[in-house]
Amino acid sequence: MIIAIARLQNYRNCSLFRNSKLFQFRGNFAMASSMKAIQIKNTGGVEVLEHVIIERPKITGLTDVLVKNHFAGVNFIDTYHRSGLYKLSLPAIIGREGAGVVEAVGDGVKDIRPGDHVVYVSPSSYAEFTIANSKKVAKVPDGLDLKLAAASLLQGLTAWVMITQSYEVKKDDWxxxxxxxGGVGLLLVQLVKNCGAHVIGTVSNDEKAKLAISAGAEHIINYSNQNVVDEVMRITDNKGVHAIYDGVGKDTFETSLACARRLGSLISFGNASGKVPPFEILRLSEKNLKLMRPTLNNYIETEEEFRKSTAELFTIIKEGKLDIKIWKTYKLNDAKQAHLDLEGRKTTGKLILKL
Ligand SMILES: NC(=O)c1ccc[n+]([C@@H]2O[C@H](COP(=O)([O-])OP(=O)(O)OC[C@H]3O[C@@H](n4cnc5c(N)ncnc54)[C@H](OP(=O)(O)O)[C@@H]3O)[C@@H](O)[C@H]2O)c1
Structure with a gap:
């Protein structure tokens, strides 16, 4: 059968053959091992997101886990991959996290079996099937469904490592x-509040302000019409804050520096408004500031690190200490709209694609 199909490949461009029943048969056979995905061949605006039918990935490595995705999380990093701010080798299926059911595993995978419900951090999740490395795949704990699992992993881990490792938040900190x-923002607000620290949040409109307050922010500054530095200094008796979590990047970097108190920490972890321009390191000496530009990946590089942080995150979620707000669930076909909404600052909380 396989030899016969391989021979038929040679004739697939012949028009006589294309109209024949044999070609129809081959087409049906191909469909059985194909899948839908969102692929980019070039970088750019949302127009480069192409809905394609391509061959399903296959297990080739010892630690491979083939997952039939039910949901893929949408993250700001997906827009950086699409725009070219972060480089991918092309063509590429974008997406960095997903949740679904295991179809098959490589010979070296011991603790994950076909049929398991899993969530993972891995490239190429905007697709019906993804090969993830077992080192970054976790079983979904009882009581958590696949949708919530996909909504919580990447942003939840990011917020968790930021408050425990990038700057360890302490009781009574500002x-x-x-x-x-935002997605990470709402999680940071809750986690920082849970540490007994005071949260000052920035947002661009009143609806977002209400949401951040309900998540635990003590003070909200609308940076569309208020001066953030003035407000922070007023709230903190002119001392400034102990730490700043800044995922906005270019537009807020200078403000963030100005809001830090002496010996404070600026955790610059994203570029939603664009890349932070080159920076004169000597400026940190004005207040003996610490400046860090962390990424989640460097905190979950090893399997042990991934398992530890994931277990801690799931425990917090199961204890009801972290509410994951899903803004909207989009169809895979609507990935363009999801990117437009996220980049257009229309969303709050998490965006999800349903496969
Ligand atoms: N370092 C890491 O490992 C890591 C991991 C995950 C996420 N991140 C970063 O965390 C940040 C948040 O990611 P997310 O997925 O949770 O997104 P998000 O916060 O849900 O969306 C981005 C938010 O940034 C604000 N924003 C300010 N200026 C903007 C602009 N010019 N364009 C677009 N948004 C602007 C908007 O909120 P307002 O309307 O309230 O201003 C917007 O809703 C991103 O920078 C992302 O790259 C980093």
């Missing part, structure tokens, strides 16, 4: 969180 009603 913390400034930019884009406090």
């Amino acid at each position: 913390i400034l969180i930019h884009a406090a009603a």
Whole structure:
């Protein structure tokens, strides 16, 4: 059968053959091992997101896990991959996290079996099937459904490592969180509040302000019409904050520096408004500031690190200490709209694609 199909490949461009029943048969056979995905061949605006039918990935490595995705999380990093701010080798299926059911595993995978419900951090999740490395695949704990699992992993881990490792938040700290009603923002607000620290959040409109306050922000500054530095200094008796979590980047970097107190920390972890321009390191000496530009990947590089942080995150979620707000669930076909909404600052909380 396989030999016969391989021979038929040679004739597939012949028009006589294309109209024949044999070609129809081959087409049906191909469909059985194909899948829908969102692929980019070039970088650019949302127009480069192409809905394609391509061959399903296959297990080739010892630690491969083939997952039939039910949901893929949408993250700001997907827009950086699409725009070219972060480089991918092309063509590429974008997406960095998903949740679904295991179809098959490589010979070296011991603790994950076909049929398991899993969630993972791995490239190429805007697709019906993804090969993930077992080192970054976690079983979905009882009580958590696949949708919530996909909504919580990447942003939840990011917020968790930021508050425990990038700057360890302490009781009574004053913390400034930019884009406090965003995906990572809403999680940071809750986690920082849970530490007994004071949260000052920034947002761009009143609806986002309400949401950030309901998540635990003590003070909200609308950076569309208020001066953030003045407000932070007023709230903190002119001392400034102990730490700033800044995922907005270019537009807020200078403000963030100005809001830090002496010996403070600026955790610059994203570029939603664009890349932070080159910076004169000597400026940190004005207040003996610490400046960090962390990425989640460097905190979950090893399997042990991934498992530890994931277990801690799931425990917090199961204890009801972290509410994951899903803004909207989009069809895979609507990935363009999801990117437009996220980049257009229309969203709050998490965006999800349903496969
Ligand atoms: N370092 C890491 O490992 C890591 C991991 C995950 C996420 N991140 C970063 O965390 C940040 C948040 O990611 P997310 O997925 O949770 O997104 P998000 O916060 O849900 O969306 C971005 C938010 O940024 C604010 N924003 C300010 N200026 C903007 C502009 N010019 N364009 C677009 N948005 C602007 C908007 O909130 P307002 O309307 O309230 O201003 C917007 O809703 C991103 O920078 C992302 O790259 C980093």
